[in-house]
Amino acid sequence: MDYNRIDSISRSQHPNKQLTDVQYGTAGFRAKSDLLDHVLYRMGILTVLRSKQKNATIGLMITASHNEEPDNGVKLVDPAGEMLDSSWELIATELANIPDSELVNALKKIIKDENINEDSPSSVIIGRDTRESGWSLSRAAIDGINAADGIIQDFGIITTPQLHYLVVCSNTNGSYGEPTVEGYLLKLVNALLSIKKAKNNDLYVGEIYLDAANGVGAIAAKEFQEILHDNLSIRIFNDGNGPLNHKCGADYVKVQQCPPINSPGKSLTRCVSIDGDADRVIYYYLDDSDKFHLLDGDRIATLIASYLKELVEESELKIQLGLVQTAYANGASTTYISEFLKIPVVCTETGVKHLHHKALEFDVGVYFEANGHGTVVVKDSVLKMIRTASQNMNLPKKCRTASSKLTSLIDVVNQTVGDALSDMLLVEAILYVRGWDIVTWERSYTDLPNRQLKVKVQDRNVIETTDAARKCVSPSGLQSKIDELVARYSKGRAFVRASGTEDIVRVYAECDSSSEVEKFAAEVALAVH
Ligand code: 16G
Ligand code: ZN
Numbered sequence: 241m242d243y244n245r246i247d248s249i250s251r252s253q254h255p256n257k258q259l260t261d262v263q264y265g266t267a268g269f270r271a272k273s274d275l276l277d278h279v280l281y282r283m284g285i286l287t288v289l290r291s292k293q294k295n296a297t298i299g300l301m302i303t304a305s306h307n308e309e310p311d312n313g314v315k316l317v318d319p320a321g322e323m324l325d326s327s328w329e330l331i332a333t334e335l336a337n338i339p340d341s342e343l344v345n346a347l348k349k350i351i352k353d354e355n356i357n358e359d360s361p362s363s364v365i366i367g368r369d370t371r372e373s374g375w376s377l378s379r380a381a382i383d384g385i386n387a388a389d390g391i392i393q394d395f396g397i398i399t400t401p402q403l404h405y406l407v408v409c410s411n412t413n414g415s416y417g418e419p420t421v422e423g424y425l426l427k428l429v430n431a432l433l434s435i436k437k438a439k440n441n442d443l444y445v446g447e448i449y450l451d452a453a454n455g456v457g458a459i460a461a462k463e464f465q466e467i468l469h470d471n472l473s474i475r476i477f478n479d480g481n482g483p484l485n486h487k488c489g490a491d492y493v494k495v496q497q498c499p500p501i502n503s504p505g506k507s508l509t510r511c512v513s514i515d516g517d518a519d520r521v522i523y524y525y526l527d528d529s530d531k532f533h534l535l536d537g538d539r540i541a542t543l544i545a546s547y548l549k550e551l552v553e554e555s556e557l558k559i560q561l562g563l564v565q566t567a568y569a570n571g572a573s574t575t576y577i578s579e580f581l582k583i584p585v586v587c588t589e590t591g592v593k594h595l596h597h598k599a600l601e602f603d604v605g606v607y608f609e610a611n612g613h614g615t616v617v618v619k620d621s622v623l624k625m626i627r628t629a630s631q632n633m634n635l636p637k638k639c640r641t642a643s644s645k646l647t648s649l650i651d652v653v654n655q656t657v658g659d660a661l662s663d664m665l666l667v668e669a670i671l672y673v674r675g676w677d678i679v680t681w682e683r684s685y686t687d688l689p690n691r692q693l694k695v696k697v698q699d700r701n702v703i704e705t706t707d708a709a710r711k712c713v714s715p716s717g718l719q720s721k722i723d724e725l726v727a728r729y730s731k732g733r734a735f736v737r738a739s740g741t742e743d744i745v746r747v748y749a750e751c752d753s754s755s756e757v758e759k760f761a762a763e764v765a766l767a768v769h
Contacts, residue, residue: 241358243344246285246387251340254281254380261337264329266591266740268315269336270304273373276312279336280377283314284364284384285347286335290328291362291390293354294319299407301400302368302377303517306453306491309484312373314381321408321656323593362390365406367398369456369517370480395421399460399518401659408656416656421463424654428662429467431651435669436471442675447473448668449511451500453489454482457518460661472668477502489513490520490612490660495692498532499524510678513612514660520612521660523667525678535682538565538573540667541608543681544616546581547670548604551649554642557629559622562602564588564595567709567735568610568692571750576685587708591740592658613658616666618650626650645673688731690750691761695768700738700745703768709737721767729756734764 250256256278262269269279283300291298299317307313316324316332324332331350338346351358364385368374378394385392395406402424409419417427452458458479465474478488478500485492488500493513500513507526514521523535545563552559563577563585577585584602588594592613599605603622608614629635630643652669654662671681697703704714712719712735726732729751736747745768749761 241347241388243347246347247340247344249383249387250278250281250343253383254278256338256340258339262333264324264332264336267305268301268313268324269332270307270311270313270741272310273312273371273377276314276373276377277380278340280314280380281384281387282335282343283316283332284381284386284390285388286328286332286350286384287316287364287381288362288385288388288390289347289350289354289356290316290318290324291364292358292360293356295360297363297365297407297410299403300364300366300381301403301517302366302371302374302381303400304369304371305400305517305519306485306489306515308486309371310373312371312377314377317404317407319407319411321404322596326593362388363393363410364390365393365395365403365410367395367400367403367406369400370397370454370459371484397456397459399456399659399661401519401654401657401662402460404656405654405659425460425463425467428652428654428665429464431648432468432665432669433471434648435645435652436672441672443677443680444672444675445510445677446471446668446672447475447510448664449475449477449504449509450664451478451488451493451503451511451513452476452480452518453492453500453514453516454478454480454484454486455489455514455516455518457514457516457660460518464661464665472665475504477504485516490515490522493524494522494534494536494611497534499526508677508679512664514664515612518660519658521663522612523678527679533678533682534687535678536570537608537610537612537614538569538687539681540612540663541565541606541614542573542577542581542684543667543670545577545583545606546684547673548606548616548646548649549581549583551642551646552604554638555626555629555646556639557625557643559626560584560603562586562599562605564598564605564607566590566595566609567737568748570610570687570690571731571733572685572688580685587710589708590737596657608658612660612663615655615658615663616650616653617655618653623647623650688750688752689754689757690748691757693747693761693765694739694742694744695736695747695765696743697745697768700743703736703738703745705735705737710735712736718767722764725760725763725767729753729760732760734760736764736768
């Protein structure tokens with residue numbers, strides 16, 4: 241590697257002005273975009289090293305997801321489409337913050353410590369969302385990749401899940417799919433259409449209204465619409481002509497529990513909200529009296545899991561199905577899954593990598609955060625078994641058909657990461673097959689009233705939790721205060737945790753009374769102070 245070149249480009253074009261330290265958090269680096277230029281240059285170099293170490297293609301995505309427009313961020317994607325390994329998160333943080341004068345030595349140290357062969361080939365896929373700062377930040381990353389002699393494929397403006405998909409396809413010789421955006425669109429649409437061949441649509445209407453958060457999802461959704469034609473009408477609003485994530489998008493709708501700006505006023509219309517980089521999705525509608533109803537990640541998870549369970553039973557295959565949630569999952573959903581659907585459910589810490597990892601322990605693992613990030617992961621051996629069963633003429637027709645339906649359903653899923661648009665097509669497929677409208681879907685269980693609050697404290701890191709954030713171990717005494725409060729409310733449950741993306745503590749409370757939940761959450765917040 242030409243260290244002189246790396247050093248001189250760093251100092252002359254992408255210097256670390258050392259304004260603020262940044263940290264590789266739950267979803268990569270996030271900060272005001274003007275703090276990130278040198279970070280992107282250095283992450284460009286780091287992806288090349290990671291690619292050499294893994295002998296595989298690595299992804300680099302420039303996005304700040306549901307944050308406001310002036311923010312931006314970057315995350316690295318490991319070869320199997322998963323989030324960067326945590327040991328490398330520390331390396332990334334250190335590399336991002338050192339002064340320019342130490343850059344070369346730091347790189348040499350990484351190469352030595354991580355046993356990287358400098359002569360190995362490298363390949364990096366990069367993408368960015370629609371933020372204005374994305375272009376120049378992507379130039380900084382490209383400068384870093386070039387300086388380290390890496391091979392780049394720049395896909396320009398794409399969704400986060402598309403980037404994950406492209407990384408996986410590149411590392412699996414196309415067996416997961418074609419490593420192009422068109423390959424992605426066609427894979428999902430063809431799978432959806434093969435499901436929609438089945439008759440029985442009853443109450444289902446093939447029209448949805450999509451709040452695209454004025455982000456990159458609008459572009460992808462338009463591309464889907466072009467191929468889908470009238471198989472599914474996607475009426476896109478907040479399609480990029482307004483400010484990104486402003487009063488719109490999945491995060492806004494989920495947290496504020498109200499429709500986004502420009503939402504159609506017509507009652508009982510099936511509406512979908514995605515976030516700024518299209519990796520989260522939630523559904524909502526207004527009823528006849530204009531009351532807002534939210535169908536969040538928990539709802540989507542239960543819809544998918546219940547249909548998968550039905551197909552697995554019909555197929556008579558031995559497949560272990562499981563569902564992964566976080567502490568934010570509504571208690572009513574957890575009860576419904578374990579007691580009614582009788583599907584094993586586990587709770588992990590917040591953050592996609594924790595859920596994804598846990599879901600891989602099942603033959604078929606469904607994972608969703610309540611905020612709408614989630615997907616289904618299927619073991620390769622299990623997928624093969626299902627495919628074989630779907631063509632085995634010795635099996636009863638009912639079993640074969642169920643296996644074949646399972647195969648199509650799994651093909652609609654972007655298994656590499658939670659994907660708002662793939663999940664939306666999956667929900668649409670299941671609603672179609674079931675012949676359900678959104679009201680029927682919602683009927684399966686009733687959410688417990690719940691409230692989330694943010695609390696500003698001097699040092700959020702004094703809050704330490706265990707048991708997937710459900711128990712607070714520090715500061716001492718806080719958990720017993722929370723326990724006392726919880727005991728006062730019927731079906732009460734509450735927890736606190738330090739946010740991984742903002743300098744605040746998050747409070748979650750739920751109980752069976754909508755008039756009391758506000759007070760309950762406020763009391764827990766007060767205990768944190
Ligand atoms: C990030 C995570 C998301 C999590 C959220 C929690 C990824 C790709 N994204 O957006 O899964 O729900 O952080 O934020 O891991 P918080 O720590 O601020 O509550
Ligand atoms: Zn996102």
